[in-house]
Amino acid sequence: MARPDLNLLVTLDVLLTEGSVAAAARRxxxxxxxxxxxxxxxxxxxxDPLLVRAGRGLVASPRALELREQLGPLVQAAEAALRPQKPLQLDQLQKTFTLRSREGFVEGFGPALLARIAREAPGVRLHFLPKPDKDSAPLxxxxxxxxxxxxGDSTGPEVRAQALFRDRFVGVVRAGHALAEGGEVTLARYLACRHIEVARRAGPVGRHGPVDEALAASGQARDIATTVAGFSAALALAQATELVASVPERHATGLHGGMHRFALPFTxxxxxxxxxxxxRLEADPAQRWLRGCVREVVAEVLGGDPLSFPG
Structure with a gap:
């Protein structure tokens, strides 16, 4: 079987993008x-006919629509591979990077990260987005x-990952709360309070996340008064009520200033x-630089070994 002419991939990509033989020819x-x-x-x-005449124009066949989704990244990767890579000049870099994270990350690390980027690459902008789920589609x-x-299980198998820091759940209550006074927070005292559950999506109460899973393993359960979608909402409610929030210590440090924090009385x-x-962004110089900035800023903000347990 004869090998296909790979030059036709570029031609097909342009044809499907333009939707016109004449326009593709000009391009x-x-x-x-x-x-x-x-x-x-x-x-x-x-x-496959790929492009079919409809009136004065051409419309793409279903197979063409399918190919259009595949061809763009394929052609871009081929062009990048054949293009000499220029040395990265940070002072001339003009780019907006989009970073997705759950609340707490921007508050805890954003100021130092923005300061670092402003010093090294003043033409770079960061666009922070919330992360409502672990779906890898945006990447x-x-x-x-x-x-x-x-x-997690929903993280795409192709996604690259590098550990930034280890975290643990802690309890957080308002200043003056009963758990903020009276000594050690025991399991009985913890369970006697009403709690705020953090859940990204709807589901049975008390079935979300490692806190409830750890309690369920020993036959215990929290008294859930309300469920919210994020740490910031949980901490805001805890600060204004008698409810208890259980949140990641480091990830939410920038959110619970002025509140009382305690170790959970169970593992x-x-x-x-x-x-x-x-x-696909593994070797891009600007992307490598940005990843390095994030890693180093996190280590600087946390101090010590960010992969050890927080003190």
């Missing part, structure tokens, strides 16, 4: 007849450059918060 600097012959070869190679489709979070497995990115 590729070919004559309309040469482009028509290329389209005929593509139809023969794929066994895969390129709408997000970097993420921080805990690697909850620690969390490892990682930096996540798609492998």
């Amino acid at each position: 590729l600097r070919l004559s309309p007849s040469a482009m028509s012959r290329a389209l005929a070869r593509l139809r023969e190679a794929t066994g 895969r489709d390129g709408s997000v450059d970097l993420e921080t979070g805990v690697v 909850v497995p620690p969390l490892t918060v990682s930096l996540l990115w798609h492998p």
